[in-house]
Amino acid sequence: MKKNEWPLWEVFVRSKNGLEHRHFGSLHAADAEMAIENARDVYTRRSEGVSIWVVKSSDITASNPEESGELFEPAKDKVYRHPTFYNLPEELKHM
Amino acid sequence: MDIKSLEDRFEAKIAAGESIEPKDWMPEKYRKTHIRQISQHAHSEIVGMLPEGNWITRAPSLRRKVALLAKVQDEAGHGLYLYSAAETLGISRDEMTEQLLSGKAKYSSIFNYPTLTWADIGAIGWLVDGAAIINQVMLTRTSYGPYARAMVRICKEESFHQRQGYEIMLTLCNGTPEQKALAQDALNRWWWPSLMMFGPRDAESPHTEQSMKWKIKRKTNDELRQQFIDITKPQADILGITIPDPDLKWNEERGHYDFGDIDWDEFWQVVNGNGQCNKDRIAAKQKAWDEGAWVRDAAVAHAEKKEQKKQKLSA
Ligand SMILES: [Fe+2]
Ligand SMILES: [Fe+2]
Numbered sequence: 001m002k003k004n005e006w007p008l009w010e011v012f013v014r015s016k017n018g019l020e021h022r023h024f025g026s027l028h029a030a031d032a033e034m035a036i037e038n039a040r041d042v043y044t045r046r047s048e049g050v051s052i053w054v055v056k057s058s059d060i061t062a063s064n065p066e067e068s069g070e071l072f073e074p075a076k077d078k079v080y081r082h083p084t085f086y087n088l089p090e091e092l093k094h095m
Numbered sequence: 096m097d098i099k100s101l102e103d104r105f106e107a108k109i110a111a112g113e114s115i116e117p118k119d120w121m122p123e124k125y126r127k128t129h130i131r132q133i134s135q136h137a138h139s140e141i142v143g144m145l146p147e148g149n150w151i152t153r154a155p156s157l158r159r160k161v162a163l164l165a166k167v168q169d170e171a172g173h174g175l176y177l178y179s180a181a182e183t184l185g186i187s188r189d190e191m192t193e194q195l196l197s198g199k200a201k202y203s204s205i206f207n208y209p210t211l212t213w214a215d216i217g218a219i220g221w222l223v224d225g226a227a228i229i230n231q232v233m234l235t236r237t238s239y240g241p242y243a244r245a246m247v248r249i250c251k252e253e254s255f256h257q258r259q260g261y262e263i264m265l266t267l268c269n270g271t272p273e274q275k276a277l278a279q280d281a282l283n284r285w286w287w288p289s290l291m292m293f294g295p296r297d298a299e300s301p302h303t304e305q306s307m308k309w310k311i312k313r314k315t316n317d318e319l320r321q322q323f324i325d326i327t328k329p330q331a332d333i334l335g336i337t338i339p340d341p342d343l344k345w346n347e348e349r350g351h352y353d354f355g356d357i358d359w360d361e362f363w364q365v366v367n368g369n370g371q372c373n374k375d376r377i378a379a380k381q382k383a384w385d386e387g388a389w390v391r392d393a394a395v396a397h398a399e400k401k402e403q404k405k406q407k408l409s410a
Binding site: 045 | 172189
């Protein structure tokens with residue numbers, strides 16, 4: 001068997017105008033154009049989308065789960081970033 | 096961090112109902128089990144296209160033909176979702192294909208039975224997709240994130256599969272006596288293999304305990320099988336055909352149907368390669384792989400050429 005595997009692409013689909021592109025999954029294709037065509041067939045057979053982005057999986061840099069403590073935990077003790085932190089009188093409506 | 100504390104952290108995450116994602120640390124056995132199970136599931140979707148594909152050109156009407164085509168195309172999509180999920184665990188698509196063709200990786204035994212009549216297409220949609228749905232609905236809550244997400248997408252598409260199958264059965268059962276006999280014959284042949292789809296009895300299923308602990312599975316083989324029987328029996332009654340099991344009876348006390356013994360010898364025969372179609376199925380996949388080689392190579396060559404042209408233009 002010859003090793004000539006098509007690269008992996010990540011597929012992002014906008015399900016309708018007004019919404020953001022969301023990650024739908026991945027697929028193999030020889031180039032970006034084919035990735036879009038394949039994504040159309042694989043991920044939007046039932047009108048699930050109006051726009052597709054593809055990006056080579058190897059071009060994505062992901063954060064390391066080992067470092068998620070350093071990255072995300074500092075936000076946990078900053079409760080003053082949430083509206084519920086502030087004590088206001090009951091009479092005050094709509095704020 | 097040492098292995099022991101990594102393992103403890105992993106087990107705690109699972110126990111808390113958290114999902115495991117591709118870059119998270121996981122025990123080697125968890126990774127291997129998933130590669131085996133997800134690739135096996137993917138292969139089943141792909142090989143499953145063959146028995147049904149057999150009838151696309153002979154579908155009795157255009158309505159049936161477009162529906163069957165769409166269903167078989169969905170199964171190809173299911174295979175792709177699942178291959179992608181398995182790839183997140185560090186196995187390549189080509190490796191998985193090699194394992195399928197060499198027989199190292201298995202696929203669901205149900206697809207080693209032949210589709211002899213049009214009624215078989217009805218029975219497959221009704222029973223085989225029906226059994227698959229029960230298993231797959233459970234798997235939408237499996238602990239490995241990419242697998243669970245693939246299942247959510249698949250489950251959304253499956254219900255049309257089962258409905259198109261049941262509609263075929265219904266049409267045959269409301270037709271001439273000969274047509275109804277075709278439906279009964281298909282039920283006779285597909286009933287027991289469908290029950291076998293859930294795998295060996297719990298007592299003989301070596302992976303069940305670990306799979307439950309890691310929340311890969313949320314229900315055992317026997318629980319899923321019982322659920323399938325309980326749902327399917329009333330559906331057969333609506334069709335007016337008889338499930339080929341004289342021991343199938345409602346058990347008031349258990350609140351479930353009792354059913355007869357499954358022929359596990361047959362199950363193991365088929366798993367071990369001696370079913371009616373094992374050789375044909377792999378031969379068909381091998382042929383597709385070999386004859387598609389030039390297409391795969393040409394696409395890469397074309398992509399490289401286009402890329403070079405683009406670079407020349409921008410230089
Ligand atoms: Fe499927
Ligand atoms: Fe299906």
